[in-house]
Amino acid sequence: MKFTKLTSSVLAGATLLSIMAPTASFAATSKAGSADAKTNDNGGTKLPQNDHTEVGISFGDNNSNGNTGYLRLQAVPHTLDFGNHKLLDDSKLDFTADGKNTSLSVNNTKGSFNGTNANQTTTLATGTDTALDTVKGTAWATVVDKQVTRIDPMNGPEDTSDPTNPKPTSGFHKGTDSVAGTWTLSVQATSPLTAVDNGDPSKEIVDENGAKEEIKDAKLTFSDTQYAQTQNVLGLTKDKNDNTYAKDLADLTKQPTVAPVKEITKNVSTPLVANGSDITVAKAAAGEGQGANVFGWLPENIKLTMPAGAAVSNAIYKANLTWTLNSTVA
Known part of the structure; x- marks a missing residue:
């Protein structure tokens, strides 16, 4: 009972103090006064004042390669990630770009070659463009062909006033x-699988004699090439180079007939060597390929086959490919 009385006394005192306290009045800085430096309401600085916050999130491989032109190579797979594994089994030499050792799941340690769980083979998110459904979820290469919007600045009748x-x-x-059309897309191996610095995979490891640790005769295969074509070029690329394509196309006096690329290599295979052969992925004839052309491969259909008997270390091995878009016009 004594505790109850004490508590009541404290509460009563607080209530009494609250009633007796005078009401404070504070002056505010007026918007009108701050807009006039003469009044010095805010030290001569006007209100309102602003600052900005940037909120960002990204998905997939969306970096521009900087290429421009009516015909351009817009994207290629930047990383093909065959994972991290315990060992190299001579009876199970195939690995896929989703980070797995084919038919030997117990050998899979991490999803990525750099030791993280997340596999780094980026696949295409196509949004709402149903024209790209066949390449959704693939590692992809894109050729943008806007040649139909190219206007000859000197287009006109021949001047025969002086035949000489x-x-x-x-x-x-x-x-x-x-x-x-009239272009080819090709891919070429430019180095063998080579051991790189575990701390900095951009640097190759060399011994005291300057020799590299290389794996000879590994092979890379892209199987079951998928293809899609869209005229919503900006929707795919999100690149300022394509901002005016839809308008430029609509402004043409005669709308061209859209035709797909017909000559596509279904299975592309190359040994991982220095100065490998340039292998055609697709070839567009005249009149084919208007818009954005996407060639894609499911990660499980991109295969790295290691050579039997290869001696591997506890190391990261990397090789390089070069993709080329070229005109077939002489």
């Missing part, structure tokens, strides 16, 4: 026109 000195009627190089 005819004036050019085209600002384009001979063979150049405003038609899609």
Whole structure:
């Protein structure tokens, strides 16, 4: 009972103090006064004042490679990640770009070659563009072909007023026109699998004699090439280079006929060597490939086959590929 009385006394005292305390009045800085430096309401600095916060999140491989042009190589698989494994079993030499050792799951340690659980083979998120459904979830390469929107700045009738000195009627190089196609996409191995610094995989390991540790005769295979074509180029690339494609296309006097690329290599295979052969992935004939052309492979259909008897260390091994887009016009 004594504790109850004490508590009541304290509460009563607090209530009484609250009633007796005078009400404080505080002056505010007015918006009008701060807008006039003469009043010095805010030290001569106007209100309102602003600052900004950037909120960001990203998905997939979305870095621009900096290529430009009516015909450009817009994207390639930047990383093919075959994972981290306990050992190299001579009877199970195939690995896939989703980080797995085929038919030997107990050998899979980490999803990524750099020792993390997340596999780094990036696959394509296609959003709402149903034209890209066949390449959704693939590691991909994209060729953007906007040649139909190219306008000859000198297009006009031939000037025959002086037959001995005819004036050019085209600002384009001979063979150049405003038609899609006449290009090839190819891929080439440019180095063998080579041991790199575990702390900095961008640097190759060399011994005191300058020799590298290389794995000879490994092979890379892209199987079951998938293809898709879309005219929603900006929707795919999110690249300022494509901001005006839809308008440029709509402004054409005659709309070109859209045709897919027909010559596509279904299975691409290359040994991982220095200066490997340039292997054609796709070839677009004249009139084919307008818009964005996407060639893709499911990660499980990208296979690295190691050579039997290869001596491997506790190391990261990397090789390099070069993708090339070239015109077939001489």
